[in-house]
Amino acid sequence: MMKTVLTIFGATGNLMHIKLVPALIRLFKSGHLNNDTSVICVSRRDYNQEMYYEHLLSSVSPSLDLESIKNKLTYFQMDLQNPEDYQNLKKKIELTYGNDIQSLFYLAVSPEFFVEIAQGISQAGLVEKGNIRNRVVFEKPFGHSFESAKSINTQLENYFTESQIYRIDHYLGKDMIQNILVMRFGNIVFENNWSRDSIEKIDILVKEHSGIGNRGSYYDQSGAMNDMVQSHLLQMLALITMEPPKSLDSAEIRKNKIEVLKKTTIDNQSAIFGQYIGYLSEQGIPSDSSTETFVCLKAQVDTPRFKDVPIYLITGKKLDEKIAEIIIHFKEHTLANTLWPNQKPLHNQLVIGVSEYEGVRFQMNFKTPGLNDNLVETSLDYCHSCQKIGNNPEAYEKLLKDFIENTPTLFTSWDEIEASWKIVDPIDFIRETLIHYADIDDLRSKIRERKGREDIDL
Ligand SMILES: NC(=O)c1ccc[n+]([C@@H]2O[C@H](COP(=O)([O-])OP(=O)(O)OC[C@H]3O[C@@H](n4cnc5c(N)ncnc54)[C@H](OP(=O)(O)O)[C@@H]3O)[C@@H](O)[C@H]2O)c1
The missing domain is CATH 3.40.50.720 (NAD(P)-binding Rossmann-like Domain)
Known part of the structure; x- marks a missing residue:
């Protein structure tokens, strides 16, 4: 060899x-x-x-x-x-x-x-x-x-x-990111409902509990937009919204991802930027920095499958927890509303836990056990990391292995990078609108106060 x-x-x-x-x-x-x-x-x-x-x-x-x-x-x-x-x-x-x-x-x-x-x-x-x-x-x-x-x-x-x-985009090396394709295209139940006909909105959410640590000089140049949205969040959006590939060949997957990235736009008016209080005292940060440590954007993917479905891209530091997840909110079900008019059947929700929880929760309506016929909201849980035998492979382990074996699927092609920059570059950042937040509760209330945005789930 x-x-x-x-x-x-x-x-x-x-x-x-x-x-x-x-x-x-x-x-x-x-x-x-x-x-x-x-x-x-x-x-x-x-x-x-x-x-x-x-x-x-x-x-x-x-x-x-x-x-x-x-x-x-x-x-x-x-x-x-x-x-x-x-x-x-x-x-x-x-x-x-x-x-x-x-x-x-x-x-x-x-x-x-x-x-x-x-x-x-x-x-x-x-x-x-x-x-x-x-x-x-x-x-x-x-x-x-x-x-x-x-x-x-x-x-x-x-x-x-x-x-x-x-x-490298190390998010692509995460096991649950690779699982998106299997889940979407390996299960007819999702494959047939993965469109604007059934999906009301999508949240792509990456929250961090920590601040910027000792990465100040790097972070202040990039901010949440360039550090997270341009790369990780748009890659997740592409995998969630791409058309079914004809094969699992690297070129085919990349082609389908590029197609949706090229059709993706951000609603400039919807953009919300925040900076955690204390950021300016971090090591390496200029005292007048207006770099965003939080961003929330409303994206649209203009394909027949996803036209007019709002996709929220939300990421920030110094929030309540460290979590990366994708939430697919399905539409209300008219038949369920007719059959159980007094019970407010829940809208199905699929939560894909990318990290720290790796797994899937599918929220559904069931009947309560026993003699009455009430509906109960129940979650079918699949814990991905619990199924693993031995060590959980880390993203970098998978990416290094693929690189050495010359398998480029989980690496970003130039066309993807180009399309991603073209999505984030036109977003206007108006310094005066920066929200200074102490913690997530403060951020939530300031978003509501200032923007009246009930549509955002943080
Ligand atoms: N650290 C992270 O968590 C992280 C996460 C994601 C991506 N990245 C990316 O990974 C890359 C590396 O980040 P890092 O945090 O590991 O950087 P770092 O800690 O600053 O390390 C820089 C490395 O470059 C070497 N180096 C610098 N100037 C050199 C020169 N003139 N000749 C030879 N070697 C030189 C340094 O060697 P000496 O020690 O000898 O100076 C050191 O080994 C960056 O592109 C960063 O954006 C980092």
Whole structure:
């Protein structure tokens, strides 16, 4: 079997510690990666192999069995801004592993380095344009607007073909996100009711309990809109509203997602922006920042299936809980209202728990047990994570595995990125309308007070 060499740029960074190292340990332990795979860990610190290992030991969770991958990791010091260092990296790889390898690159570094690294590895001959044995992962964010994303992409096209470029949206690696397709297209009961005829509205909701932590300088440049909506929330919208694919082929799924993203618009008047009180005192935040930490948008997907169905995209920090879920609100059922006129049958609701609760709740009407005929609202619950045997795969584990195996379905294509930026770019943000909220109750009451918006479920 051909040897795989995975070079990770940014190997002393936070992403490496919290996501990539745990994913690597699990993949090696489960046998998805084996002795044919080696990892080169790049940063600019003047470490030797032992010092790097000590660095990891003190940075990753103590519960991780780091020892199990110790001999798979090789530290390599370089400056990403020095072209000669790329030549040295090439020599190192050739001397250690030869030429007949699959050479892969993971850019776990600030996006400002994306083009420089692409140029560096390309000019050093570490990657060859069009050679699918050379692939590169780009972390998010991919640009901060359509123009900036396009500029990055145009430059990357000098060095790689689209099939060599893997753009991460780690939400796509989450098990329940992948489950959306199975649920929608594997069950006739949903497949036949998945349209404006049966669905009244959809909420796509990602709430966080925490604030921005120590990510201030990054977050203040992006805000909730670019950090969450442009990527994760629009990807969820695409999976929920896309047309049935003819197959599970990557190209087919991506094509259907792009089609709905191109038909998606945001009602500018409906946009609500908020900032939690205390944000301005966070580390790295300018005292006059108006960056939003909360956003609520009403989207429309102009397809025959979903025309005029409001889709709320809601995300924010410092709210009451950490949760990501999609709620499909079905319409009221006229027959049920006729048959049980005094009982207010509930509208069916399907709740897809993406995280922290992973599972599905389907709310239905049933008869109460016993002699009377009253209706009772009941929830059929499926706990996805409870069904798993062994460890729950983390998103990064799945994404790394797919990248190494050259399966791009769960990565975002340029066309998807382009369409997403074109959706969020035109949204006007009026500084004066920013709601300052202390907590979720405060936010709820200020939204109602100021906007009179009873349609929003927070
Ligand atoms: N952290 C997260 O939770 C998270 C989540 C989602 C996405 N991301 C994305 O992942 C990427 C990495 O984020 P991060 O939080 O891990 O960043 P980070 O903690 O700041 O780490 C940056 C890494 O880049 C290396 N580096 C910087 N300048 C270099 C240079 N000139 N030459 C060689 N190496 C250099 C650093 O090496 P030294 O230590 O030697 O300086 C370090 O290993 C970003 O694109 C970010 O947006 C991060």
